[in-house]
Amino acid sequence: MSASVPVPYQLSIPPTSEVPPFPPVHVRGARWRPGRAGRRRHRPAVAAGLVLTAAALAVAVPSSGAGGGPEPPHAAASPGGRADASAAPVSAPVRIADAGAVRLLRPGDRVDVVAARADGGPGVRVLASGARVASVPKPRPTLGQGGDIGETSTTGGALVVLTVERTTAARLAGAGAASRLAVTVW
Template sequence: MSSPSPPPPCPVPHFSPVLVRGGRHRLRRLLRHRRRAMAAGLAVTAAALVAAGPRDAERVRPQGHPAAAAAPSRESERERRTATHVTAPVRIADAETVRLLHRGDRVDVVASDGSASRVVAAGARVTEVPEPQEDTAESAAEAGALVVLSVPRATAARLAGAGASMRLAVTLC
């Protein structure tokens, strides 16, 4: 018996590579059309800004809309805020520190009698800062400087009491 011989080699026919149509070509096509890409990018950005924008309770609504009548007016909101917060002039011992402050800053007011110190007002908003005086540096350092703070009514009373008997300092929040 003879052993079986292997079959003759069978050549593989030549064929062009198979290309899968998909994401890569879509991306290239999108990049070729720059105007569409720019418009899509701007639309996504606008949608993100609208979604992340401030939640305004006083949006303009058409007359007759139930929420339009219930929305508080600016005057009533201002009156409510004024009733809870008052402006209090406070003399800070170090005039140079007051020069660092700007309107709108948040500060903590610290009272010190030499041996102990305590926070009298936390997170007070600066509403007015005086202009620097042309006095000598020594008299300004001794007298301190006034700063006007917006604080709750009870805190204003504590500030007035502490300012009469102790030296006051501020720290920026």
């Protein structure tokens, strides 16, 4: 059983031909500028813009030393002629009591470090305000904990490295030995 297929209509296709010549098309209002001659007029404005941009970036972005990282600010000289070493930023490892809170931190975050009494009594004090987080521990899976960070015991907490002034680092080290430390994120 073969069904008859109707023959399609004869389509008329025009014969092929060449495109006729026509004059060039110009956009109204635009002037023809030969090669580099038109660009020379804008060079001073572009150069001035680049100079202003470079100056703004030089002021806004802190300079980097030979090591590629940001330089610590220079310490001010004390009246005795020595530089004040307590104002220089240092890296301070701090054990935070709640490992779950450390999991929320990222390098570069600003935090306040708060000390609570180890016996749970009243009294809380802020040890460091606006400390920058330098590094946090990498997550690692532990048995029964589902990937907690650092030590997962209730007394262990997790270690975080903060960038603070030397005097603040000494306060953090002393308080970490006698009390439980917590962080609040800015």
